[in-house]
Amino acid sequence: MTTPSPSRVGTALATDNAALAARLDRLPVATRTHRRLAWLLGYFFLFDLFDLSAFGYTAPAIRAHWKLTLGEVGLATSVAFLGMLFGAVLGGRASDRWGRKPVLIAAAVGYSLCSLLTGLAPNFAMLVAGRLLTGMGLQAMTGVLLVVVSEMFPSHLRGRYQSVLLAIGISGVPVSAFVAWLVIPTGAEAWRWVYVIGSLGIVGVFFAVRFMPESPRWQAMHGRGERARGLVERLEAEAVRRTGEPLAEPVLRPVAPPGRVRELATARYLKRTVVASIAMILLILSVYGFNSWVATLLVERGHSQSQALTIAIVLAAGSVPGALAPYPVVDRYERKTLILVLAVIAAASVLTFGLVRQNVVMVAGGFLFTMAVQAIVAVLYTYLPEIYPTQLRVVGSGITNGLGRVAGIAGAFMVTAVFTAFGFTAVFVYLSGTVLLLGIVLAVAGEHTTNRALEEISR
Numbered sequence: 001m002t003t004p005s006p007s008r009v010g011t012a013l014a015t016d017n018a019a020l021a022a023r024l025d026r027l028p029v030a031t032r033t034h035r036r037l038a039w040l041l042g043y044f045f046l047f048d049l050f051d052l053s054a055f056g057y058t059a060p061a062i063r064a065h066w067k068l069t070l071g072e073v074g075l076a077t078s079v080a081f082l083g084m085l086f087g088a089v090l091g092g093r094a095s096d097r098w099g100r101k102p103v104l105i106a107a108a109v110g111y112s113l114c115s116l117l118t119g120l121a122p123n124f125a126m127l128v129a130g131r132l133l134t135g136m137g138l139q140a141m142t143g144v145l146l147v148v149v150s151e152m153f154p155s156h157l158r159g160r161y162q163s164v165l166l167a168i169g170i171s172g173v174p175v176s177a178f179v180a181w182l183v184i185p186t187g188a189e190a191w192r193w194v195y196v197i198g199s200l201g202i203v204g205v206f207f208a209v210r211f212m213p214e215s216p217r218w219q220a221m222h223g224r225g226e227r228a229r230g231l232v233e234r235l236e237a238e239a240v241r242r243t244g245e246p247l248a249e250p251v252l253r254p255v256a257p258p259g260r261v262r263e264l265a266t267a268r269y270l271k272r273t274v275v276a277s278i279a280m281i282l283l284i285l286s287v288y289g290f291n292s293w294v295a296t297l298l299v300e301r302g303h304s305q306s307q308a309l310t311i312a313i314v315l316a317a318g319s320v321p322g323a324l325a326p327y328p329v330v331d332r333y334e335r336k337t338l339i340l341v342l343a344v345i346a347a348a349s350v351l352t353f354g355l356v357r358q359n360v361v362m363v364a365g366g367f368l369f370t371m372a373v374q375a376i377v378a379v380l381y382t383y384l385p386e387i388y389p390t391q392l393r394v395v396g397s398g399i400t401n402g403l404g405r406v407a408g409i410a411g412a413f414m415v416t417a418v419f420t421a422f423g424f425t426a427v428f429v430y431l432s433g434t435v436l437l438l439g440i441v442l443a444v445a446g447e448h449t450t451n452r453a454l455e456e457i458s459r
Contacts, residue, residue, distance in 0.1 A: 092399065
């Protein structure tokens with residue numbers, strides 16, 4: 001008996017992957033399995049963003065409890081981003097090798113336990129360690145989570161379900177702000193309970209083990225075509241039951257050949273990686289420069305801790321409608337054009353927040369900024385996984401995400417430096433410039449991805 005050559009095996013896998021991808025993309029609706037998956041991923045994402053935003057809301061209380069300097073607050077903020085860098089790269093590589101499902105589950109367990117570690121920290125050094133490890137788990141999970149949506153949903157629904165997923169997840173930000181507002185005033189160390197509540201993300205693991213399917217694109221790429229076909233057949237049957245109509249014929253498209261991580265540095269993907277990394281760096285500087293510091297800076301400006309947290313809750317409430325705002329248009333208009341329009345709105349509104357002292361106008365500007373920037377996140381999170389092939393999708397988008405997290409390390413100290421040197425308003429002039437530059441870079445050099453099959457974009 002002869003053994004098939006590696007080239008023939010690779011060709012067979014590519015053919016199987018192309019056929020399954022075409023069958024997924026022809027699905028006219030989101031099925032029962034899709035909707036259940038969206039809710040499960042949204043639950044994980046909610047606790048991801050709950051924990052990530054929690055430090056910004058608890059920082060004033062932590063600072064008072066341990067008498068920290070602004071520089072030490074910046075250190076605790078930045079180590080979480082350092083952890084995210086490692087989590088993005090290691091989680092991405094592991095997911096491309098061993099599968100989306102096991103890495104997502106392991107990362108969810110990890111970040112939940114490390115959030116609990118933060119809440120139990122006996123001193124500042126242990127808190128910093130907890131933030132570092134939590135960041136690793138958070139970003140490892142987020143990278144996989146976004147790719148699962150790209151690979152499981154048909155091309156004409158990817159953007160909309162990324163928007164829905166982000167809306168569910170981003171609700172963790174106002175929930176985190178509300179929990180902090182409710183709990184922190186009850187005692188000097190009551191901030192710890194915010195992180196204990198944040199560790200409840202681990203509950204979703206029990207449902208993921210039972211109900212979460214593995215990506216059929218990943219299974220087909222790794223020689224598990226029989227399992228992948230079984231899942232796709234189930235999705236097709238669910239779609240037919242929901243619509244009552246037969247499915248259209250699948251349109252086969254060539255897929256990118258299997259590749260190695262080093263191919264991200266070749267001409268095919270280097271420009272995409274550079275542009276996406278710059279966009280993520282500017283996004284992190286904008287989003288977390290605002291969210292992580294707004295409560296602390298308002299206290300420095302003269303507001304009480306209670307007033308600052310109240311304003312933070314109001315601003316955070318804009319994140320959910322902001323994430324949903326792109327839903328009607330994200331799969332109709334080009335992603336990078338939408339991001340440019342949203343960036344202009346965000347830049348003007350955060351500038352208003354920093355320049356105006358009247359509370360109503362200031363809060364309105366901050367609320368609009370929160371909405372606009374979360375809409376950018378929804379569109380950009382749709383865009384990132386689309387620009388890489390299946391075998392490099394998590395590690396590619398993970399590297400761009402990870403490089404963006406590096407900016408979070410520097411960004412924490414940049415806000416401190418700008419505030420110390422130039423004052424409150426200058427911080428928001430700086431944030432306005434970063435978000436506007438994000439829109440310009442992507443509009444000029446980004447890829448066209450809207451309503452294109454993943455396999456077509458990869459080529």
